[in-house]
Amino acid sequence: MEIKQNFVVSQPLPTVWTFFHDVPSVAACLPGAEYLGTKDDGSINGKVSAKVGPFQASFEGEAKVNYDEDAKKVEFEGKGVDRKGASRGKMSMLCKLLPEGSATRVDILADVQLSGGIAQFGRTGLITEIANQLVGEFVRNAETELGARSAAADNPQADSPTKPVAQFSPGSGAVKPLNTTSLFFAALKGWLNSLFKKAA
Numbered sequence: 001m002e003i004k005q006n007f008v009v010s011q012p013l014p015t016v017w018t019f020f021h022d023v024p025s026v027a028a029c030l031p032g033a034e035y036l037g038t039k040d041d042g043s044i045n046g047k048v049s050a051k052v053g054p055f056q057a058s059f060e061g062e063a064k065v066n067y068d069e070d071a072k073k074v075e076f077e078g079k080g081v082d083r084k085g086a087s088r089g090k091m092s093m094l095c096k097l098l099p100e101g102s103a104t105r106v107d108i109l110a111d112v113q114l115s116g117g118i119a120q121f122g123r124t125g126l127i128t129e130i131a132n133q134l135v136g137e138f139v140r141n142a143e144t145e146l147g148a149r150s151a152a153a154d155n156p157q158a159d160s161p162t163k164p165v166a167q168f169s170p171g172s173g174a175v176k177p178l179n180t181t182s183l184f185f186a187a188l189k190g191w192l193n194s195l196f197k198k199a200a
Contacts, residue, residue: 029141087116
């Protein structure tokens with residue numbers, strides 16, 4: 001299943017590119033994702049939890065991330081298993097960052113392979129709609145995170161001996177957790193709208 005996405009972040013390309021290298025913070029901005037550490041070989045352990053209608057899954061697995069510094073591209077290869085529901089997922093993804101004025105556009109091309117119980121939702125097209133909703137949530141969270149970092153950089157607290165130095169942790173921009181119920185219904189609405197457009 002191929003998924004194409006693009007979004008714009010209101011920060012310059014160098015800032016967004018640096019942020020994409022910060023895997024824990026990127027994961028913290030993606031609802032339902034959890035960074036679990038990096039292995040000695042560079043592969044990343046993580047978990048992605050999602051609920052689609054009555055179906056709930058928590059995929060645990062690992063991923064490899066490669067950065068092309070010259071072309072400003074990120075390649076991602078990941079796989080995970082939901083041990084309770086016996087579902088499996090594999091994804092390869094390419095992200096390309098492009099300057100768009102003073103902002104940055106990110107083009108995404110992903111190939112998702114699902115097996116087990118969750119595969120039925122992939123066939124209906126709901127997974128694509130949920131991906132659209134997740135990207136929107138991610139952009140809002142990333143904007144919050146980058147805005148917080150920019151504000152701290154403009155007003156460094158380290159200049160004052162009476163104030164502590166600002167420390168950033170993943171998700172320090174008050175990222176909200178995934179609202180699975182509203183996400184599902186928003187995705188269902190988008191999917192139904194697309195069906196009616198095709199029928200018209």
